[in-house]
Amino acid sequence: MKRDNINAIHAPQPRGGYSQAVSIENFRRLLFVSGQIPMTSDDVLPEGFEAQARQVWLNVDAQLKAAGMTKADIVKVTTYLADRRHVAANREIRTDYLGSLAPAMTVVITGIFDSAWLLEVEVVAAQ
Template sequence: MKRDNINALNAPQPRGGYSQAVSIEDFRRVLFVSSQIPVTSDDVVPEGFEAQARQVWLNVDAQLKAAGMSKTDIVKVTTYLADRQHVMENREIRNDYLGSLAPAMTVVITGIFDSAWLMEVEVVAAQ
């Protein structure tokens, strides 16, 4: 698969480990991962934002692996945060998970389905 990160010089430059656009060519398949929630496989919601964010990324990783993919296949991330106060901590934890990978990205501050959850993340991956 050919993948290009695109950041037009005549538009705002990305801040925080993402690309303004990602182009993919010659891919075999695309995987759409539903919003992953901060709940463990035994139905426990971790305490605090950091623990919840790390659990969400563990859940994203589990879905990717179940599909025979990995985080390097992620081309788009959408994050839903329950509160704007978590923006910077979210960025740090996301960057810990993604490393130098810079997918297209959207972060939305919104009400979350369950009031105990502080975030959700959905991804699109391609191989």
């Protein structure tokens, strides 16, 4: 698969570990991962934003592994945050998980299905 991160010079540059666009060619398959919630497999909700965010990324990772993929295959991330106060912590934890990967990314501040959940993350991956 050929993957190119695109950041047009005549548009705002990304700030914080993402690309403005990601182009993929010659891929075999796409995986669309539904919004992953901050619950453990035994239905425990971690306390606090940081713990919930780390759990969400563990859940994303589990879905990728179940599909025979890894985080290196992620091309798009959409994060839904319940509160704008969590933006900095979200960026830090996301960066811990993604490392130097720079997928296309959107962060939305919104109400979330369960008011106890502080975020939800969906991804698109390609191989």
